[in-house]
Each structure stands twice: as C-alpha cells, then as structure tokens.
Amino acid sequence: MPPRGTAAPTSPRYVFLDPGSQQFFVDWDEAAVVSAALLRAEAGREPHDRTLRDLVGELSTLSTEFRSRWAVHDVRVRHDGSKRLWHPQIGDLELTYQSLDLPMSNRTVYGLTIYTAEPGSTSEERLKLLASLAATQPAH
Numbered sequence: 001m002p003p004r005g006t007a008a009p010t011s012p013r014y015v016f017l018d019p020g021s022q023q024f025f026v027d028w029d030e031a032a033v034v035s036a037a038l039l040r041a042e043a044g045r046e047p048h049d050r051t052l053r054d055l056v057g058e059l060s061t062l063s064t065e066f067r068s069r070w071a072v073h074d075v076r077v078r079h080d081g082s083k084r085l086w087h088p089q090i091g092d093l094e095l096t097y098q099s100l101d102l103p104m105s106n107r108t109v110y111g112l113t114i115y116t117a118e119p120g121s122t123s124e125e126r127l128k129l130l131a132s133l134a135a136t137q138p139a140h
Contacts, residue, residue, distance in 0.1 A: 037076035
C-alpha cells in the first residue's frame with residue numbers, strides 16, 4: 001500500500017474496473033463494499049489529497065457499482081479478517097489476513113498486509129503448489 005495521503009489506486013481500480021476481479025474475489029460484492037468503505041475512510045483522513053479525489057472521480061464516472069457503494073457513505077477500517085479468492089492455476093483459496101500500519105516518518109505510514117492459510121488446509125496445499133509453480137517458471 002502506498003504511503004497514507006496517496007491512496008492505493010490499484011485495488012479499487014481492479015475491483016471496480018477490471019472484469020476479472022469478479023472471478024478473482026469469490027465474494028466480489030463484499031470486496032466491492034469493503035473497497036469503497038476503505039476508500040471513504042482514507043478520503044476522510046486525507047480530504048485534500050488530489051490523487052485520492054481524482055481516483056474517486058474516475059471510479060464514479062466509470063463504474064455504476066462504485067457509485068452505488070460510495071453513495072452509502074460506509075466507512076470501514078479493518079485490520080484482520082478472511083478473504084475467499086480464486087486463482088486460475090490453483091482454484092479457490094480461503095485466506096486470513098492481518099494488516100499493520102508501519103509509520104516511516106513525519107506523516108508517512110505504510111500498510112503491510114499478511115495473508116495466511118490455515119495449516120493443513122486445502123488452501124495451504126494450494127499455496128504451496130502455487131509457490132512451486134512460480135519457482136519453476138522461467139523469469140521474463
């Protein structure tokens with residue numbers, strides 16, 4: 001995640017503008033709700049951030065789904081939970097996550113999110129398979 005004050009444009013853009021996100025996020029509707037609510041929380045924290053305002057404007061213009069979720073005015077800051085994802089090579093994954101804020105200097109804060117699978121679970125086995133697939137593919 002970029003420093004606070006420069007919202008993470010990649011995730012909301014992916015969720016609302018990339019049709020592939022609806023397959024990647026098994027619970028796409030929940031991902032959309034959370035993405036808009038996190039963006040609203042960041043907008044409240046940094047109301048004068050031009051990049052953030054531009055992102056909200058872009059998403060509002062290009063995505064009906066974003067507009068409807070933005071209009072709800074939901075604000076959410078969540079530091080832990082679970083996500084269900086789908087990967088084209090290994091299938092469904094159920095992962096838990098924990099997010100940490102890492103203050104770097106003055107007002108700069110980086111976010112670090114760690115995803116894990118339950119030990120012994122199918123998701124853990126699939127992540128191991130994905131790691132082995134990535135390790136055996138030639139570098140581009």
